[in-house]
Amino acid sequence: xxxxxxxxxxxxxxxxxxxxxxxxxxxxxxxxxxxxxxxxxxxxxxxxxxxxxxxxxxxxxxxxxxxxxxxxxxxxxxxxxxxxxxxxxxxxxxxxxxxxxxxxxxxxxxxxxxxxxxxxxxxxxxxxxxxxxxxxxxxxxxxxxxxxxxxxxxxxxxxxxxxxxxxxxxxxxxxxxxxxxxxxxxxxxxxxxxxxxxxxxxxxxxxxxxxxxxxxxxxxxxxxxxxxxxxxxxxxxxxxxxxxxxxxxxxxxxxxxxxxxxxxxxxxxxxxxxxxxxxxxxxxxxxxxxxxxxxxxxxxxxxxxxxxxxxxxxxxxxxxxxxxxxxxxxxxxxxxxxxxxxxxxxxxxxxxxxxxxxxxxxxxxxxxxxxxxxxxxxxxxxxxxxxxxxxxxxxxxxxxxxxxxxxxxxxxxxxxxxxxxxxxxxxxxxxxxxxxxxxxxxxxxxxxxxxxxxxxxxxxxxxxxxx
Amino acid sequence: xxxxxxxxxxxxxxxxxxxxxxxxxxxxxxxxxxxxxxxxxxxxxxxxxxxxxxxxxxxxxxxxxxxxxxxxxxxxxxxxxxxxxxxxxxxxxxxxxxxxxxxxxxxxxxxxxxxxxxxxxxxxxxxxxxxxxxxxxxxxxxxxxxxxxxxxxxxxxxxxxxxxxxxxxxxxxxxxxxxxxxxxxxxxxxxxxxxxxxxxxxxxxxxxxxxxxxxxxxxxxxxxxxxxxxxxxxxxxxxxxxxxxxxxxxxxxxxxxxxxxxxxxxxxxxxxxxxxxxxxxxxxxxxxxxxxxxxxxxxxxxxxxxxxxxxxxxxxxxxxxxxxxxxxxxxxxxxxxxxxxxxxxxxxxxxxxxxxxxxxxxxxxxxxxxxxxxxxxxxxxxxxxxxxxxxxxxxxxxxxxxxxxxxxxxxxxxxxxxxxxxxxxxxxxxxxxxxxxxxxxxxxxxxxxxxxxxxxxx
Numbered sequence: 052x053x054x055x056x057x058x059x060x061x062x063x064x065x066x067x068x069x070x071x072x073x074x075x076x077x078x079x080x081x082x083x084x085x086x087x088x089x090x091x092x093x094x095x096x097x098x099x100x101x102x103x104x105x106x107x108x109x110x111x112x113x114x115x116x117x118x119x120x121x122x123x124x125x126x127x128x129x130x131x132x133x134x135x136x137x138x139x140x141x142x143x144x145x146x147x148x149x150x151x152x153x154x155x156x157x158x159x160x161x162x163x164x165x166x167x168x169x170x171x172x173x174x175x176x177x178x179x180x181x182x183x184x185x186x187x188x189x190x191x192x193x194x195x196x197x198x199x200x201x202x203x204x205x206x207x208x209x210x211x212x213x214x215x216x217x218x219x220x221x222x223x224x225x226x227x228x229x230x231x232x233x234x235x236x237x238x239x240x241x242x243x244x245x246x247x248x249x250x251x252x253x254x255x256x257x258x259x260x261x262x263x264x265x266x267x268x269x270x271x272x273x274x275x276x277x278x279x280x281x282x283x284x285x286x287x288x289x290x291x292x293x294x295x296x297x298x299x300x301x302x303x304x305x306x307x308x309x310x311x312x313x314x315x316x317x318x319x320x321x322x323x324x325x326x327x328x329x330x331x332x333x334x335x336x337x338x339x340x341x342x343x344x345x346x347x348x349x350x351x352x353x354x355x356x357x358x359x360x361x362x363x364x365x366x367x368x369x370x371x372x373x374x375x376x377x378x379x380x381x382x383x384x385x386x387x388x389x390x391x392x393x394x395x396x397x398x399x400x401x402x403x404x405x406x407x408x409x410x411x412x413x414x415x416x417x418x419x420x421x422x423x424x425x426x427x428x429x430x431x432x433x434x435x436x437x438x439x440x441x442x443x444x445x446x447x448x449x450x451x452x453x454x455x456x457x458x459x460x461x462x463x464x465x466x467x468x469x470x471x472x473x474x475x476x477x478x479x480x481x482x483x484x485x486x487x488x489x490x491x492x493x494x495x496x497x498x499x500x501x502x503x504x505x506x507x508x509x510x511x512x513x514x515x516x517x518x
Numbered sequence: 519x520x521x522x523x524x525x526x527x528x529x530x531x532x533x534x535x536x537x538x539x540x541x542x543x544x545x546x547x548x549x550x551x552x553x554x555x556x557x558x559x560x561x562x563x564x565x566x567x568x569x570x571x572x573x574x575x576x577x578x579x580x581x582x583x584x585x586x587x588x589x590x591x592x593x594x595x596x597x598x599x600x601x602x603x604x605x606x607x608x609x610x611x612x613x614x615x616x617x618x619x620x621x622x623x624x625x626x627x628x629x630x631x632x633x634x635x636x637x638x639x640x641x642x643x644x645x646x647x648x649x650x651x652x653x654x655x656x657x658x659x660x661x662x663x664x665x666x667x668x669x670x671x672x673x674x675x676x677x678x679x680x681x682x683x684x685x686x687x688x689x690x691x692x693x694x695x696x697x698x699x700x701x702x703x704x705x706x707x708x709x710x711x712x713x714x715x716x717x718x719x720x721x722x723x724x725x726x727x728x729x730x731x732x733x734x735x736x737x738x739x740x741x742x743x744x745x746x747x748x749x750x751x752x753x754x755x756x757x758x759x760x761x762x763x764x765x766x767x768x769x770x771x772x773x774x775x776x777x778x779x780x781x782x783x784x785x786x787x788x789x790x791x792x793x794x795x796x797x798x799x800x801x802x803x804x805x806x807x808x809x810x811x812x813x814x815x816x817x818x819x820x821x822x823x824x825x826x827x828x829x830x831x832x833x834x835x836x837x838x839x840x841x842x843x844x845x846x847x848x849x850x851x852x853x854x855x856x857x858x859x860x861x862x863x864x865x866x867x868x869x870x871x872x873x874x875x876x877x878x879x880x881x882x883x884x885x886x887x888x889x890x891x892x893x894x895x896x897x898x899x900x901x902x903x904x905x906x907x908x909x910x911x912x913x914x915x916x917x918x919x920x921x922x923x924x925x926x927x928x929x930x931x932x933x934x935x936x937x938x939x940x941x942x943x944x945x946x947x948x949x950x951x952x953x954x955x956x957x958x959x960x961x962x963x964x965x966x967x968x969x970x971x972x973x974x975x976x
Contacts, residue, residue, distance in 0.1 A: 069763055076770075087779070098792070101794070164629045166793075166848065168781065168855065169781065171613065172777060172781040173777060173778045174778065175775075175779055184774065191766065195759065291536075291667075291758075294762065295535065295536050298655070298659065299539055302655060310643060311550065314554045317558075326565055326568065326569055327565075330568075
């Protein structure tokens with residue numbers, strides 16, 4: 052019996068205009084988004100390789116270690132291969148960081164800032180298509196599941212047979228879910244196939260497991276709207292009312308809640324602006340430099356060359372003192388900058404966390420965060436990359452300084468820098484299990500919503516007036 | 519007759535559930551959006567005033583030091599939030615709002631630094647967003663079943679059995695949807711203005727009211743266009759749920775597909791040079807110019823200042839030529855991409871709002887041009903100050919010591935003032951978009967009319 056209901060529902064949907072249309076729309080959108088993703092990734096990769104090579108040749112062409120230490124080394128952030136599916140915040144955050152003495156490394160030159168056109172016109176990735184388009188389609192597939200049949204009078208006819216209500220609703224749900232899966236999965240699998248065929252896109256086993264979880268996430272997300280559709284359809288007696296309620300719920304979930312959450316977190320937990328932080332840094336730097344000047348004056352006053360002292364020796368002593376005090380000052384400034392910066396970052400991260408948790412009420416936000424975690428294009432991976440650069444800075448400056456010191460005293464021609472023993476920056480991306488663990492809350496939220504809606508639909512249908 | 523049809527339709531719309539829901543939703547978002555605007559505006563304003571004050575202080579310091587410092591130091595000009603951005607922020611969060619200039623050049627612009635990358639993706643809840651996304655959605659919901667729904671309910675045949683022309687019936691339905699939407703829109707806008715008035719932080723001037731009027735006019739045109747598309751989906755099919763699918767996919771096309779693929783087309787069709795290449799070209803030109811100088815010129819102390827100034831001026835001219843070309847490429851890429859997005863009435867509405875409030879790209883372009891002509895005045899001013907000093911070598915060039923070392927009185931120094939775009943500038947900015955929108959509206963409505971005349975109403 053159940054099989055017959057599923058079959059009937061499936062055939063019903065597949066032969067409808069709605070299905071044909073959905074299939075076409077999904078195919079075009081999904082393939083287009085993956086194609087655009089691949090294109091963007093390849094151009095990002097090219098840009099990344101070019102900037103690494105440029106940095107390398109810049110370092111190699113430096114005449115001395117002195118110049119090398121002054122120039123510093125530039126670390127570029129490699130593009131994530133899964134940004135082909137989920138762009139995340141990649142375009143909004145910086146891609147290059149300078150590492151040199153007395154300079155707090157920071158990732159700058161985001162795609163948005165180098166060419167504002169990128170931020171004004173949004174991007175189209177698979178996650179966006181799923182979040183906006185497929186959720187809307189899920190609603191369109193289910194809004195009249197029950198109340199539509201009631202309106203056309205077929206519901207009471209079906210139930211006049213010896214057919215339990217629970218079986219009817221399960222059969223209908225399963226049947227239309229399968230018919231929704233076809234327009235989603237066929238182009239998606241095709242898109243993934245295309246992705247795997249591109250020669251310069253390397254997908255290892257870990258990437259494939261991430262993609263697997265992403266697909267599961269997309270399915271869960273669509274199921275949330277699907278089950279919500281059935282639930283609302285069993286609550287209302289007219290399909291026009293049902294679609295209206297569903298669309299308003301959709302607008303709220305997809306466009307309003309994420310916006311409201313960011314706004315609310317800004318009000319709940321305000322963060323000082325970058326300008327305030329910069330002003331604080333500048334003020335501290337000025338204060339320290341002022342102190343240094345005063346101390347130097349005092350030093351000269353108290354240590355003025357005694358009569359009969361060799362002026363050359365005094366000069367050396369003075370240079371030594373100047374170097375030491377300058378080093379001490381820049382250490383202090385570094386420390387203060389790092390402290391200010393880390394406090395600022397911590398506050399900002401806390402604000403982000405509040406916004407994230409608030410907006411998770413909406414499955415659309417849960418989808419966004421989980422997919423960014425899984426594809427490594429979220430804020431978390433960005434911070435990890437920045438931290439790896441911060442850890443690299445002392446290693447590199449130590450190397451550069453030791454080289455510089457050793458060659459500084461050479462009277463003859465300065466040697467050209469030898470980069471063979473230069474410490475390299477390394478970054479290990481977050482492991483799959485860690486990313487998956489971070490996505491667990493989002494998966495749980497979606498599962499809970501699905502269970503709630505299905506249970507609600509079930510109970511409401513048992514009490515439904517089918518006449 | 520038309521009046522009766524409109525009245526009847528309007529009455530049935532107003533009493534419907536969707537109208538009530540749309541009204542509640544609109545009032546909520548208008549209220550929420552404005553509350554947030556009021557809270558944020560003060561903070562943003564303070565920040566911008568602080569940074570502008572710092573720049574003034576730097577300028578004072580430069581003037582007190584010397585003409586040379588004033589000419590060379592390089593200052594930032596920030597463009598703060600507009601007090602009318604509750605109407606439309608026009609993506610100013612993503613556009614450059616800081617220019618860097620000195621007396622020789624305006625060479626760089628910046629997007630506001632240090633924004634939260636998470637909130638970057640989210641536009642503020644301004645009137646423009648509410649109308650272009652939420653109201654357009656509700657308009658389609660009101661319009662999709664005006665014809666096919668009545669056919670299903672069998673009232674269409676009844677109406678048309680009276681002596682009324684089909685065109686009149688269709689037009690009556692069309693006007694009534696627009697009027698119902700205005701009934702949702704106006705209370706929302708009024709609520710928003712009330713919140714701003716009662717906050718006492720932002721003055722509502724006559725100019726703001728005029729801009730509100732312009733916005734309302736743009737919104738009505740936009741609603742008329744979307745309604746025409748909604749009615750078109752309704753006369754295309756005989757069943758309301760198919761009309762619904764068509765209407766929603768049209769909405770998706772306008773809101774999602776067209777704006778979000780524009781960037782892809784922009785990169786494919788109008789590619790521009792990368793920043794790194796431009797910088798490399800500038801450096802190469804510099805090297806060439808330096809090679810072109812006479813042998814051993816640095817050692818010839820008699821004409822060193824003049825030669826140095828000559829070289830610096832050549833550097834400046836060559837760099838500015840490359841930069842200007844690049845910026846013009848960038849602007850033209852942006853403008854052409856906007857023309858592609860004009861396929862979507864929602865994008866057009868955004869550009870109309872930009873013109874109504876004098877913000878967004880219109881403001882950026884105006885400020886950029888104004889800044890460039892201001893720089894010329896500033897240069898003249900500095901040159902005049904230099905000319906007054908008999909001890910100066912008068913070898914005027916960037917980074918040189920050929921400019922007077924005497925201080926300048928700060929009260930004479932020119933300071934840039936932002937001017938809002940004039941009415942003519944706004945209209946000429948909006949003109950093309952208005953035409954396109956008008957074309958879409960008439961085309962969609964004419965097509966609906968043709969289809970409705972042949973519609974099987976039974």
